[in-house]
Amino acid sequence: MIITFATQKGGTGKTTLAITFANYISTISKRKINVFDFDYQKSFYQKWKEDELLDLPKLYDVEIIGDEVEQPFSDYETILDLKDNDDINLFDLAGTLDAKYSDLLIYSDFIIIPFEYSDVSAKSTLVFVNFLGMLESQAERVFIRSKYDKGYKYLNQEGMDAEIQKYGTLLKSPVFKRNCLQTINTRQLNYEQKYAVRNSFNEIITCINETLDTNI
Numbered sequence: 001m002i003i004t005f006a007t008q009k010g011g012t013g014k015t016t017l018a019i020t021f022a023n024y025i026s027t028i029s030k031r032k033i034n035v036f037d038f039d040y041q042k043s044f045y046q047k048w049k050e051d052e053l054l055d056l057p058k059l060y061d062v063e064i065i066g067d068e069v070e071q072p073f074s075d076y077e078t079i080l081d082l083k084d085n086d087d088i089n090l091f092d093l094a095g096t097l098d099a100k101y102s103d104l105l106i107y108s109d110f111i112i113i114p115f116e117y118s119d120v121s122a123k124s125t126l127v128f129v130n131f132l133g134m135l136e137s138q139a140e141r142v143f144i145r146s147k148y149d150k151g152y153k154y155l156n157q158e159g160m161d162a163e164i165q166k167y168g169t170l171l172k173s174p175v176f177k178r179n180c181l182q183t184i185n186t187r188q189l190n191y192e193q194k195y196a197v198r199n200s201f202n203e204i205i206t207c208i209n210e211t212l213d214t215n216i
């Protein structure tokens with residue numbers, strides 16, 4: 001299966017969530033996890049390389065995609081193979097829309113879309129959702145409130161939630177703004193980090209299992 005972390009707004013927490021999700025899922029699923037860094041900034045890959053210095057076992061491999069070829073998935077075989085196999089194939093994308101992402105966005109099983117309630121972020125999220133619609137992407141859209149501040153009253157939350165739910169699943173549990181999520185590594189989650197993502201990620205896993213009628 002293919003699970004892609006994407007949206008067209010930079011800095012919303014895609015890479016943070018992709019890393020924590022990869023770590024989290026590796027502790028609860030027996031399936032092989034493969035990570036593909038499809039962002040020219042290569043934040044996930046660089047962190048994973050850097051973490052070689054930690055004296056901790058590797059949970060998964062991370063591969064860079066799209067550095068050499070314009071359209072890495074133009075031969076649909078590769079992408080359909082990733083989609084059809086039992087491995088959990090995770091993609092981390094850049095915060096800008098690019099035509100090179102089209103095939104992946106069309107064929108992903110799930111697109112995890114982190115968003116915030118600022119006016120700019122709200123607008124970008126809806127632009128991204130429209131883009132997925134134009135591509136006729138088959139993916140289940142999963143929206144996750146990212147860097148959520150518990151003590152803050154978001155004025156546009158109600159309207160935004162209503163709009164978003166027309167396009168996919170909005171997770172009930174947000175991922176709160178937490179200092180512990182600024183110091184993650186690709187080898188393990190500490191207790192505090194696991195606690196910070198647990199509720200939202202369990203919802204994602206339930207959504208995956210129900211949508212694909214499987215047990216990951």
Ligand SMILES: Nc1ncnc2c1ncn2[C@@H]1O[C@H](COP(=O)(O)OP(=O)(O)OP(=O)(O)O)[C@@H](O)[C@H]1O
Binds near residue numbers: 011014176
């Ligand atoms: N839940 C959170 N609590 C606190 N800080 C967070 C949280 N999620 C992400 N951050 C911080 O926000 C910044 C941006 O996060 P991240 O790099 O994951 O976003 P991104 O969407 O991948 O960005 P880009 O579009 O540049 O790839 C980072 O400094 C990260 O540590």
Ligand SMILES: [Mg+2]
Binds near residue numbers: 016043092095
């Ligand atoms: Mg990123």
